[in-house]
Amino acid sequence: MSALLSLSNIWVEYGDKIVIENVDLDIEEGAFVSIVGPSGAGKSSLLRIILGQEIPTRGTILLDGQRLGGECGPDRGVVFQRYSVFPHISALRNTMFGLECEQAPLSARLFGTAHKAAKAMAMEMLDAVGLADSMHLYPAQMSGGMQQRLAIAQALIKRPRILLLDEPFGALDPGIRADMHALITRLWNDYALTIIMVTHDIREAFKLGTRVLALDKRRHDPDAPHRFGATAVYDLALRNRKDRAAGEELVAASLTPKIDANPNTKESIGHG
Template structure:
């Protein structure tokens, strides 16, 4: 079966510094891939390559077996650790903005029945992330957890096939973080997403993921540490023994 996303011999180099080398990954549709590794191992660089923010120095990416253009597109959504919301727009208008940009790229504004339909779709998405009572708030009036819910709504409003998460819950308090874990797991299932998440939290990686990848360097030269890049050194498929919304690190086993 053809993988949804295939990375073939991906390299990322900045001048003479090699960040990633020989990255070969096949990611199946519907999987939740957690990416872990030491700081500086190229985790965020890999996410930027998949998103299309960065062009790999070598290699190619395929989506459904076809070359993936090195540019951001509606098939990929992203949520960062820092809340990527517009401070001058309300919750509802933050969310509907993505639809307006997609449907009216020249003026980023819809009118009449098209605008009413877009607003209704945005309200449904905000209900899905638990913000149905906050439509007219502005980001400055919201907690960190609420702003991250809004960022997730922004990412999902255009129905991407792949959702990229770059340390999305790292700045949240433990209680709010647990709520966000339950939310992202439900959205992953409800919207049939393929999720790729970078995290430094091992428990988070194993609790949420169906697969855990470790990026690190296979080769090191103390005299020229910049000349070797990171790659996938471990690739662990996981099996959960209970429904994902209730999953914990103790409810996960490695596939044989």
């Protein structure tokens, strides 16, 4: 089986700063890939490249065997940590917005049967993320978890094959985060998605992923910190609970001290 998404020899450089060097990654359709790594390792840059928002300085990306240029296509949807929903429109309009832009790029307004169809799809999507009863609320009237559900509905309404998540649950409380884990796992199955999720939370990465990629620098030049970029230091396939437990231990041991402490998961250090 050939890969849905194939990255080869990807480099990301900003000026003379090398952020990512030589990343190779073949992603099969249906995979749930978690990406972990210290802050500044280039995780978000890598997602932007897969999204088509940015072009790597070197290397190629193939989607279904076709070279990806610098375009965002409807086959890739994205959810960021926060602020991706529009504050001035309701949940329903937020969800419809993607379809309106696609079908009426100038006015972002649909009429008649097109409007009806878009509204029906948006209501179905809101139902799928558990917001059926909240469709008339504005984002300011919703909790952080509800806003992330809305962002997911917004991303999925265009029926992307690949869903990109950039620390989507990082700002949420642990209890809410567990609900979101159940939601994203269900959507991954129901919509036969391929998911690529960046997270700071190693436990979350191993709980949800079928594969975990850890980005980090292999080489450091103390005199020139930007000389070397991060690359894939671990690329672990997770077939069962044993793989998950062993992988989590391995990656946590090598990366934890350098990963930004997440205030929601940080354990207090015992005294005495």
